[in-house]
Amino acid sequence: MKNSAGNPEAPVFGVAAEFQCARDLYHAAEKIRDAGFRRWDVFSPFPIHGMDEAMGMKRSLLGKIVFLGGLTGFLTAVTLEFGPTSFLYPLIVAGKPTNLFTVPAFFPIMFELTILISAFTAVFGMLIMNGLPRLNHALFNWDRFKKVTEDKFFVAIEAGDPKFSERSVRDFLESLGGTNITTIHGD
């Protein structure tokens, strides 16, 4: 008996299997990694400690991107403060200079804008790297997948993987101890 979800006429998105606990998912991930698959993912209700290594993934690039965001914020503040104070509208207040020596009084705004743009970069960078926001996804066609945000764990190997073949992936996931092995179709 072959389980499938989504529109059977539509192209296959991949094959997914269910696991009952974080430990089983972790070990399944190690084996899928060692089998050489590339387009696959594990799904869990919470981030699992050490899963990046188990999947053979490097550190997220987000940190470097946020650095650029912070730099943008800092330079924005420098321009915003020196532009008007030193050039557009020089005004001597409380005997403070308007040239470079006034920089201590500029620190708070430089700091705040660095933080502000970094935070925006972190959140929107994370969303873009995750392919979010999106309204639908082939995996949502599978009813059991709803449990991924509750207490169940899943693996999905995508049809786009060079080593993918429905038959062998189903057998492979079964050999890893996956249950409810299901072929997921698109809409």
Place this chain on the structure above:
Amino acid sequence: MASAAMEIPHSTFHIPHFFQAMSEATATIEEKVTDEEKAVVRPPLVLNKRTMGWISSYISSIVEDKTPRWWWVSMGVTVPMTLMCLSMLAYLISTGVGVWGNNHPVGWAWDITNFVFWIGIGHAGTLISAILFLTRQKWRTSINRAAEAMTLFAVVCAGIYPALHVGRVWMAWFLAPVPNANGIWQNFRSPLLWDVFAVSTYFTVSVLFWYTGLIPDLATIRDRCTSKIKKFVYGVMALGWRGGNRQWRHYEKAYLILAGLSTPLVLSVHSVVSFDFATSVIPGWHTTIFPPYFVAGAIFGGFAMVLTIMIPACAIYKPLHDLVTINHVDKMCKIILLTGSIVGYAYLMELFIAWYGGNPYERAAFWYRAFGSYWWAYWAMMFCNVVAPQLFWFKFFRTHLVWVWIIVQFPNMGMWFERFVIIATTLSRDFAPSAWGMFHPTWVDICTFVGTFGLFTTLFLIFIRFLPMICMFEVKAVLPEADPHHGEAHH
């Protein structure tokens, strides 16, 4: 759980290497030994062995079930208070800022007092969500969501005052970094402009942090929803979250970065607020101790507010006591005791420097604070902030919820008095006696302030009705079975 075990820090949560080595050594003798050791090393953060499924169902049920009667009753009180606040603001805008009691010489009166009071309350939320995250204090997971929400709502209440006290609100855009109607640019070296940037950044980053934390939990509610409208609304809010590890890795990184950004941010916000005072040359304000003293006071008052709202929330939703345990309350009381003592030290140091510094104006300002016409506010502040929290040295007072709730009302009041003392006593005595005067609040002052409590509570009630008030995915992650090596004797 033995009290001795509770004292052991939770830094051992992810079984450290020494413990793994230990379990390897003992596992060959008997499995049981390691289990007992585990129980001693890390007391469970979630009581009664609650499962992941239970956490999802219970927290979501608060949002999914029929609106309880107490919610309507509470809203019946807080919504009229909110409307009172809004009508007071409408009255102020339509009539003029003179409807408040601010007048020469006390030009910053209740408005700035209330601004600093509310913004300070927000700080505990960010402390819990950011600083305790970076220091790996896993117990924070069950309180961070509600505390962050509290931060946002407190900042909303705070924002009202500086925006409205400018008098002609329609001119508030003069604060934005664009040349104003007369072609004049802002003075970027003014602490008041720093404040605009600090508070708006603080609010924005707090919203981003809070929403980022909500995404996986909104997905949980989306996946449980039965009605089509709810499914659509929560579905859109969850942004299509699927919980794949390829998402989690960026997500965790983003969360860590946000925590890292928020930590200096929260310390900077109240420092910048204190610069509003400290960079002036007014006796009683012109002190370098202000930034750390304001930050400590903010955390002190903020934790008091967290307990003020979390204790009743857990009393209403009793099973939450398995997540927000007495251990949490105990820890928060200790933080209140610590920060309250720092604040007390700052008060005494101010007095000492006023005497030791030899500036006659400074000395007169502090003499006036303690023994002048506002003596009652000064001693109320001293009692509420320094004396009352000392009860938290006793475990009895830290672990009995009714007592905790009563005692934390003192910091709540005391921190308001502190800001009032700093602002009103200093301004009411100018350098020349001809410029002396007292501040008297008007009924509009009082109704606006009382109204902000209504606004704060209304927003909080809406929050607990429509959003998960406990961070479900993080609580699941601190369960023992979330460890990918759970139950493995050898690794």
